[in-house]
Amino acid sequence: MEIKTDDYRVWTEGSEIFFDGAMRLASSDAGAPITALATSVLASNPASITLNLKDLHFLNSSGINLLAKFTIEVRKHPDVRLVVRGTPDIPWQSKSLPNLKKLHPALVLLMD
């Protein structure tokens, strides 16, 4: 499954969801296809889900809210492990990704 625009691309490989580019969502509606993609991965009941953000250079607050909402969704499934992979080289990630751990303390945040 893949969502592709001029500015960003989101796709899945098994239960890992990859994000690439610069995502500036105008509203939560604009993020609906991404939420649908992530929800379908969750619905397949995997042992773990990985959000791989290492190539997502920019994410506006609507997009951060989308990640937060999905984190809360996964929190409702205690048997599913949520891993978020980011990089300290991209400033928004070191600033805002730790907030996801506040929402879901069992989330594994890998900044490498």
Added chain:
Amino acid sequence: MTTLFGTPDVAIGMKESVSRVRLFDGPLDLSWRHCATTSDFIADLFALRFRSSRNDYMEVRHSIGYLVNELIENAVKFRAPGEILIEASMDSECFKLKVSNDLDGEDASEFQSLLEDITVGDPMDLLIQRIEANAANPDVGGSGLGLLTLMSDYGARLAWIFSAANESDRICVETYASIPISQIHN
């Protein structure tokens, strides 16, 4: 009548050398794309002086770009038809921004009641509470999350001044923001 929200001292001090960008509504047909191009341009311009250090440059450029993008996005989303004026300046400690646009009277009242909620308390606590509330009630929009993210994750100090606009049913809002530059590269 003039109404102020947020940190009063942020709302002054834009008198030093200021760079101005004016987004005209008519010829540009202002759209979402203008938020990105304008904020990237301003971030590139102000981060130039940090280019001797790659890490500082990346950090400053990103923080300025993020701040400007969020505030222009808000202006494009909520403004009454008309121009958006963006003014920016930087000294050794802070990057300062002022975004001015008109709002319809009703939108101005709604925005003021939102500001009453998000300008009192710890921004990080408020951010987490609002995310939880939005997730529990999908009908509620993500209102205020961008502003709270700026305050909690970027150390932004924000202020808003509402005053009568030239057109009678409109309110002019000036959004002021200041982010620390000296602490950015810690």
